[in-house]
Amino acid sequence: MPAIATTNPATGETVKTFTAATETQIEAAIARAAARFADYRRTDFAQRARWTHAAADLLEAEADDVAAMMTLEMGKTLTSAKAEALKCVKGFRFYADHSEALLADEPAPDASAVNASKAFARYQPLGVVLAVMPWNFPLWQAVRFAAPALMAGNVGLLKHASNVPQTALYLEDLLSRAGFPDGCFQTLLIGSGAVERVLRDPRVAAATLTGSEPAGRSVAAIAGDEVKHTVLELGGSDPFIVMPSADVDAAVTTAVKARVQNNGQSCIAAKRFIVHTDVYDDFVTEFTAQMSALRVGDPTDPDTDVGPLATEQGRDEVEQQVDTAAAAGAVIQCGGKRLDRPGWFYPPTVITDITRDMALFTEEVFGPVASVYRVADIDEAIEIANATTFGLGSNAWTRDDAEISRFADEIEAGQVFINGMTVSYPELPFGGIKRSGYGRELSGHGIREFCNLKTVWVA
Numbered sequence: 086m087p088a089i090a091t092t093n094p095a096t097g098e099t100v101k102t103f104t105a106a107t108e109t110q111i112e113a114a115i116a117r118a119a120a121r122f123a124d125y126r127r128t129d130f131a132q133r134a135r136w137t138h139a140a141a142d143l144l145e146a147e148a149d150d151v152a153a154m155m156t157l158e159m160g161k162t163l164t165s166a167k168a169e170a171l172k173c174v175k176g177f178r179f180y181a182d183h184s185e186a187l188l189a190d191e192p193a194p195d196a197s198a199v200n201a202s203k204a205f206a207r208y209q210p211l212g213v214v215l216a217v218m219p220w221n222f223p224l225w226q227a228v229r230f231a232a233p234a235l236m237a238g239n240v241g242l243l244k245h246a247s248n249v250p251q252t253a254l255y256l257e258d259l260l261s262r263a264g265f266p267d268g269c270f271q272t273l274l275i276g277s278g279a280v281e282r283v284l285r286d287p288r289v290a291a292a293t294l295t296g297s298e299p300a301g302r303s304v305a306a307i308a309g310d311e312v313k314h315t316v317l318e319l320g321g322s323d324p325f326i327v328m329p330s331a332d333v334d335a336a337v338t339t340a341v342k343a344r345v346q347n348n349g350q351s352c353i354a355a356k357r358f359i360v361h362t363d364v365y366d367d368f369v370t371e372f373t374a375q376m377s378a379l380r381v382g383d384p385t386d387p388d389t390d391v392g393p394l395a396t397e398q399g400r401d402e403v404e405q406q407v408d409t410a411a412a413a414g415a416v417i418q419c420g421g422k423r424l425d426r427p428g429w430f431y432p433p434t435v436i437t438d439i440t441r442d443m444a445l446f447t448e449e450v451f452g453p454v455a456s457v458y459r460v461a462d463i464d465e466a467i468e469i470a471n472a473t474t475f476g477l478g479s480n481a482w483t484r485d486d487a488e489i490s491r492f493a494d495e496i497e498a499g500q501v502f503i504n505g506m507t508v509s510y511p512e513l514p515f516g517g518i519k520r521s522g523y524g525r526e527l528s529g530h531g532i533r534e535f536c537n538l539k540t541v542w543v544a
């Protein structure tokens with residue numbers, strides 16, 4: 086189990102360690118959350134929106150410091166960390182402004198048809214919700230849980246990844262300073278081994294986990310045993326299809342961005358580039374040139390495009406995946422070797438000639454490594470896109486309406502972005518199918534996940 090600590094991925098130096106919460110502290114936090122829920126659930130939307138807006142305003146003012154903290158803890162570039170902080174501001178404001186409408190009573194179309202004078206469905210909070218979160222978007226992942234959960238009247242317990250404790254504690258502090266009463270949102274500094282104890286507690290109503298498939302399976306199994314609702318946002322190996330009618334130059338530029346965003350560690354990063362044979366050679370040449378030209382280095386330097394991977398183990402895994410594919414005959418077009426310097430740097434890498442028997446064909450690579458496949462036609466493109474156990478995001482580039490329609494209908498994924506890259510927006514549902522998980526975050530669907538939809542019938 087990893088220690089709870091801030092370790093700078095750009096240097097490998099551990100700068101601060103934290104002590105895990107004791108059983109007494111865990112018990113006290115759950116008790117505080119449960120007690121708070123009893124009155125917090127009765128606050129109205131206007132009050133919750135005032136606190137949520139206050140959180141947005143504070144975060145906006147503190148965005149530079151928050152960005153520096155995230156860069157220190159997990160190595161994303163300062164530029165992308167600042168963008169993440171400001172995205173959280175938008176997320177808070179979206180739920181502050183829209184939650185009341187998103188959770189409005191839903192009247193039955195015809196009450197007399199169900200022998201009622203009045204019949205409607207009402208969304209009510211579930212109670213104490215546990216969020217198990219990953220380090221890759223350390224603030225955004227937690228805020229996209231916290232904002233809708235709190236606006237719906239739930240209270241939250243955050244078990245964040247062990248390598249981002251300062252960001253986790255910052256969020257608790259931010260929400261407290263914004264005015265949310267004590268116990269509404271607490272960070273539990275615990276390792277993954279203590280998640281079961283919290284989840285099995287009868288005072289905890291539900292859980293949401295964003296992270297790897299094994300972590301999701303474990304939490305879902307415990308929640309299943311306890312008959313508690315869960316939302317799982319797990320891994321992805323998103324396809325990025327390029328057809329002959331596409332604007333190939335724009336596709337290449339976006340492909341680079343979609344692969345190396347967040348130093349290549351995004352669940353919705355495009356990971357498998359599936360390119361029609363008519364444009365394959367041009368695509369590979371230009372894509373490789375642009376990936377090679379990216380500046381890898383100090384994430385605090387504004388000129389850096391790609392910083393280090395977040396953990397040593399993550400860097401070693403990526404390296405092992407690439408080495409195994411190369412040994413089996415895949416061709417490394419660029420990159421493919423860790424950087425000889427302190428910190429966990431791995432360069433943007435393009436790999437071609439991957440065959441179906443290679444592990445790389447099916448695995449998710451959580452680093453700046455792009456696999457490129459040549460396909461003969463749209464049928465083969467869709468077949469390869471779907472030849473994965475994951476189903477999170479997907480991208481397709483074409484100017485042909487019939488092809489757009491086929492991609493929208495036939496790609497097995499929670500989202501399909503045409504002529505663009507997958508992005509999460511507070512306004513749009515976000516989530517996956519297959520082993521990418523279930524349930525949705527963001528939009529009205531995300532806030533309703535942690536509500537009891539109660540039917541009210543009046544004679």
Ligand code: NAP
Binds near residue numbers: 087217277278
């Ligand atoms: P991870 O190891 O699964 O960690 C995620 C969180 O789960 C951490 O808080 C971790 O705690 C905890 N955890 C790990 N094992 C657990 C277990 N057996 N029981 C309970 N909790 C457990 O994930 P990661 O490797 O750091 O993150 C990368 C993965 O997350 C990738 O697969 C990526 O695609 C996925 N991801 C998905 C989304 C999405 O929205 N679908 C978004 C971001 C990332 P510790 O840190 O203490 O181990």
